Amino acid sequence: MKKVNILVLSIATALILASCGNDTANNTKNEAVEKQNKTQAALELKDMAGRDVSFDKIPERIIALTNADMNIIYALGGTIVGRQTTDASGVPAGAKDATEVGNTHDLNLEKIASLGADAIVASSEQNLKDVPAMEGVGPKVVLTGANSIDDIKKQTAVLGELLGKEDKAKELQANIDKKVAAIKEQQKGKKVRSLLVLGAPGSNYAALPSSLSGDVLETAGGENVAKDFKGVENFPQYASMNVEKIVAADPEVIFLMIHGGDEKETEAAFKKEMKQNDAWNSTSAVKNDHIVVLPAELFGTNPGIKIDEALDYMADEINKVDN
Incomplete structure (x- = not known):
C-alpha cells in the first residue's frame, strides 16, 4: 500500500513539474513574440486623440486631410500624395499635384484607397468616427488638431515623429516660441x-x-x-x-x-x-x-x-x- 502511495505521489510531482515547465516555456515564447512585434514596429506614436499608432516603417506615402497638417509636413521637409479638396492658392508648390481626396467632413474613400498610402493624417475633432472606414481601405490613421498655440507645437511634434524629423520639429517649435515671446513683448x-x-x-x-x-x-x-x-x-x-x-x-x-x-x-x-x-x-x-x-x-x-x-x-x- 505504501509503495502505491509513493508511486502516485511521484506521478503527481512529475505532472506538476511538467506543467511548470510548459508554463515557463509558454511565457518565454510569449515574451519572444512580444519582443519580435516591438522590433517589427519601426515607429510607435501617440496621436492627438490619445490613440497609440504603430508602423512597421517610416511612412513615405502620406495623405493630409487638413491644410494645417499639409503645411507642417512640408515645413518639416516631407511630402504628400493626397490632400483635401481645396483652392490650390494656399497649397505648397510640391503639393499642388497631390490627388484631392475630399474634405474632413466628406471623404472620398475610393480615391484614398487608390493611392496606396502608408498613413493618412486627419482631424481629431471631425474624423475620429471615420477611423475604421479610412483604415479599412489601407492606410493607418494619425489624428491631429489644435485649440491653442501650444497645441500647434504638439501637432508639429507628432508629425515630426511620423516623418522621422524630430530635430526639425523641435526647430519649428522653437520658432513658434520666439514669435509668441516677441508678440507678447511688442503688445x-x-x-x-x-x-x-x-x-x-x-x-x-x-x-x-x-x-x-x-x-x-x-x-x-x-x-x-x-x-x-x-x-x-x-x-x-x-x-x-x-x-x-x-x-x-x-x-x-x-x-x-x-x-x-x-x-x-x-x-x-x-x-x-x-x-x-x-x-x-x-x-x-x-x-x-x-x-x-x-x-x-x-x-x-x-x-x-x-x-x-x-x-x-x-x-x-x-x-x-x-x-
Whole structure:
C-alpha cells in the first residue's frame, strides 16, 4: 500500500513539474513574440486623440486631410500624395499635384484607397468616427488638431515623429516660441476689448479663449469680451451670442471669421445686422467701423505653421484700434 502511495505521489510531482515547465516555456515564447512585434514596429506614436499608432516603417506615402497638417509636413521637409479638396492658392508648390481626396467632413474613400498610402493624417475633432472606414481601405490613421498655440507645437511634434524629423520639429517649435515671446513683448500692456465671431450660414458664435483663435487674440493684446460665456455643448470652444452682455462690455473691435458658405454673402449679412441693430450700433466697434473680416487661411481653421502670420495679423489690427 505504501509503495502505491509513493508511486502516485511521484506521478503527481512529475505532472506538476511538467506543467511548470510548459508554463515557463509558454511565457518565454510569449515574451519572444512580444519582443519580435516591438522590433517589427519601426515607429510607435501617440496621436492627438490619445490613440497609440504603430508602423512597421517610416511612412513615405502620406495623405493630409487638413491644410494645417499639409503645411507642417512640408515645413518639416516631407511630402504628400493626397490632400483635401481645396483652392490650390494656399497649397505648397510640391503639393499642388497631390490627388484631392475630399474634405474632413466628406471623404472620398475610393480615391484614398487608390493611392496606396502608408498613413493618412486627419482631424481629431471631425474624423475620429471615420477611423475604421479610412483604415479599412489601407492606410493607418494619425489624428491631429489644435485649440491653442501650444497645441500647434504638439501637432508639429507628432508629425515630426511620423516623418522621422524630430530635430526639425523641435526647430519649428522653437520658432513658434520666439514669435509668441516677441508678440507678447511688442503688445505688452495692451487690452483692447474685442469680440471674435465665427460666422457661418444662418448662425454666429463667439470664440472663447479656449479656442485657437481666442488664444491668438489674447496673445496679440486683445481682451475677449466673451471670455466668461459658456461654450455650446458640441462646440465647447465657442459660445452662443449674448447680445445684451456683448453690448454691455462695449467691444472696441469686432473680428469676423467666416466658415462655410459664400464668404461675401456672410460678411455682407453680418455687417448689415451690425449697422441696422440699435443695440449693436451703440458699441464702440460699430460706431467707429472697427469690424474686421479675418483671412480664412489664418483664422477659423488651424493655420498650422502659419501661426506666426496669424499673430502678426491680429496684432496689427489690435494696434489700429489702440492708436
